[in-house]
Amino acid sequence: MSARWWRTGAATIRRLLQTTEPGHNNTVVARGWLKSLRRQKRVAFAALTDGTTARPLQVVLSPETAEHLNVGSAVEVSGTLAESPGKGQALELQAANVSVIGDCDTASYPVQGRDASAEFLRTIPHMRMRTSTLAAALRVRSCLTQLTHRIFAEWDFASVHTPILTSNDCEGGGDVFSVTAPHHHHRHSESSQPSDGTSDSTGTGGRLRSNRNSGNSGNGSEADDAAAVTTAGLFSRPFHLTVSGQLHAEAIACGAYPRVYTFGPTFRAENSHTPRHLAEFYMLEAEMAFASLDDCLDLQDDFISAAAAQLMHAAGDDLDMLWSKEPATRERVQALAKGSYERITYTEAVKALEEHHAKTAFTLAPCWGRDLAYEHEQFIANMCEGPVFITNYPKAIKPFYMLQDDSPPSQGATVAAADLIVPGIGELTGGSAREHRLDHLHANITEQLGAAAAADLEWYLDLRRFGSVPHAGFGLGFERLLLAVTGLKNVRDVIPFPRHPGVCYL
């Protein structure tokens, strides 16, 4: 295979600075966008960036050349890379030639200087990543994404793609986005044609219990088809955007591959206007067969600490730049990288909260049996001086799929679940051992969701009918992990194109 230009040192400014030695005979070419221009009487300085590194490349050029350049323009600069006598950078590019690739009207260019607010920049998501902070957030996100795949690959976890379109609502909250397809006329001649030697039509012979009432859309009567088209367009039943890949990941972990992770977009149609919520956000979810809650906490501990440690190594320059604005972040990331997070039970936590509440009142009174509020979680995290797993929540406030604690002292009142709370961030992960006993799971579903839901979840019950195993898993809010490591304050700034109530730009 030939050495393409994107594999060579000259291709990005980051590689250029990493791999090129300064010297008079060393002519290099750099391409990027002009971030700033500073003209003096005898010399001019330009900051050139292509977004691949936290520090722009300082270009030294003549005032005459600089005269014709505009901030924001794309340029190609050739010249000599030399040691820089100025402070702020080790190397500088002494330009022999500057050619403008694409000009920019500086007067209307919206991302100049340091005065643009985060709020204004959110209105121009296609432009804001040209600013230093958003560019660093983009690089850290990329690095953490690639590290995530690398770490799980090393630990023999399979990467699986759970579906976005689904009729399951794992959390049962009801805040789901509905999806409809255009109203095609079903073409019977085509849908009953074999396409690969077997018939592509659906329904006949299908044993999937949850579809037994709607399984004949592909080859039913005209009347049936019309009804299907009316209710859900292309598909035979209503469907929506996934709120979690957990149930599907369990199906793979329980019989197909014992350790899986899924990392992709999930959706909540909540009307939440907080800096910690998005309507479209990324979740890392992992499931392990033959595993307990303790195994699951160990896995989270291992993953988050490995990711934080490797990120500090791989994206150190970006983190340094981001942390300079929020110095306390360094300590938090170091605590994350250290691992071995505290673990306390919900019951212990409520006891501590009640004691505190007696002296200094919270806005909401803590009470065993109720969910913890953000202020409560933060109190516990501060009390433990770092990330803390709160474990064994009351069964009544948790979803149907969590394993009931049967041994004393719980005796069925709690479940083997845990949330990881991080100071300043709130809930970073939520996980549990899953109820693997068919009778208990069936009872939970019927009690919490009703008999109809139990029929819809027959496929999920199958996992407990045919070779059930104790298993556990967790979900991690990727944007919250990014807040934790970058020190940024709003999840809208660590995702390129944020979607939240009222806003779906571009």
Add this chain to the structure above:
Amino acid sequence: MSARWWRTGAATIRRLLQTTEPGHNNTVVARGWLKSLRRQKRVAFAALTDGTTARPLQVVLSPETAEHLNVGSAVEVSGTLAESPGKGQALELQAANVSVIGDCDTASYPVQGRDASAEFLRTIPHMRMRTSTLAAALRVRSCLTQLTHRIFAEWDFASVHTPILTSNDCEGGGDVFSVTAPHHHHRHSESSQPSDGTSDSTGTGGRLRSNRNSGNSGNGSEADDAAAVTTAGLFSRPFHLTVSGQLHAEAIACGAYPRVYTFGPTFRAENSHTPRHLAEFYMLEAEMAFASLDDCLDLQDDFISAAAAQLMHAAGDDLDMLWSKEPATRERVQALAKGSYERITYTEAVKALEEHHAKTAFTLAPCWGRDLAYEHEQFIANMCEGPVFITNYPKAIKPFYMLQDDSPPSQGATVAAADLIVPGIGELTGGSAREHRLDHLHANITEQLGAAAAADLEWYLDLRRFGSVPHAGFGLGFERLLLAVTGLKNVRDVIPFPRHPGVCYL
């Protein structure tokens, strides 16, 4: 960090077989599902699998122990790993103890034996990955996913997450899924509250041109809000599921990071009933700034050949197993791994097709200016004896964003675009240089999509206003690449939970 069990050799059967030496003093523990049981008079054999490797672990046990076991059950076996005298495996586990973790009613267990058709298995997606073929497909998909991130990371490409919810329709085909949110009442007290020091409300001050008519939903009057809720629930304008991340990826490549890839789900609400189409499928899309069509083809060449070569190394056992059913696949994957795919122009291709058509008629007559049909593409791929880029298509049949060829012989009649056609698979990738000239792009959009679309795409035009650069990119259908490497015939079998017209199981 402690050595957790998922990092040790004992944790999966694959690792067990890779890292454990046979020997009488070597007691090991294996956990998995019983795939088959064969009872003889003095001895019994069980095939144990946990899905991590193509070949099950042979367990040798007493007929008495086997008596109480059922196919499909989850078990834990401890014993000695020894060299196997039988054929078919190098090692076998001589069981000292077998304990049942989760029993299975063999009579109703749906995934036994070799007689289940691919079509039947598609009706039980939560179970079918327990079969050898689907398990291998799952592992190959995982391996190729992890390789993709690894290769692009090595080449300094940033991993970016382009949005699923969008109001842009890159391809303009209209076959999009619409999304609606539940009708919340907008809570003004909350939406106008500051959340992180800055106001979280949207709209005021926003300069995003495409949103200027709908930018005040977050803090408008009650009447405005009611209208917004009626039309699109949580958001201020209608939106749908993305058909491609390209335009958003361009926004990042053109000014933020010069080389990006996005790898995630995309959606087409087409009523297509073919073994090559899904309603929800995965696309790998890459964009490079400062790049031509040739660079883009080189990149595809490099990526696909590196992925195929590394996959043969990393998933050799799975590929051997899958290829045993479709021996011609080996040759195709070797051709993919070799790289340097043929390149011929659309005009040359049509000439060859017309010559052939004169002798042996195609179903559809080839004609310069029309799209190539599947039969045409396959003819060209066979003629070139392997993967082939067909380049420089007529401008009139391609989308607005493609760069017009201005030099002779085209003189504006064609665009700098290419599709990669693979024998037996069809179109694997489609890519182009992007029109980076503001005036040309504006004219294309207005001509193809109308003036209203041009207003909606002002943000995209901004990329050509502020430091425009020549750039190029491509999209690759991930399931089609999986067909190419596995030899499977239907995209529904290389994705865990396929969605296509009539079917959205689970």
